[in-house]
Amino acid sequence: MFAHRGNMLDHQRTHTGERPFRCSFCAYSCGYKRDLNRHIQTHMGERYACTHCPRMFSRPHLLRQHVNMQHMVVSQANSPQADVEYERLQQSSAV
Structure with missing residues (x-):
């Protein structure tokens, strides 16, 4: 079903609620590294006024x-x- 074992493990987190990726700036945590990277942009990235x-x-x-x-x-x-x-x-x- 999954091309890589890591993809299956990532998917399983959607069912277990595990959130191993944590923001070092705030209390945010998530199940996917890509979501954490996108979230970090709220702290570090360009701001639009x-x-x-x-x-x-x-x-x-x-x-x-x-x-x-x-x-x-x-x-x-x-x-x-x-x-x-x-x-x-x-x-x-x-x-």
Whole structure:
């Protein structure tokens, strides 16, 4: 089933809950070395700053997700298209 014995041992950890890989910066632990390497980037890697608020992110996709979820609603509400829609609603309720 597994090409290498190590792959099987890695997979077995998903069932046993064993988390032998530990971060030396915080209490994080995990079952896979690759997950630990990715986690360490949160401490050591480049930081991505939000231009709309003070939040910082360790990965660019997390910054994009944050901006889309937290700031796009505000941006859309202040867009020219929103102004046109507001005018249209104002005119239709005046009737």
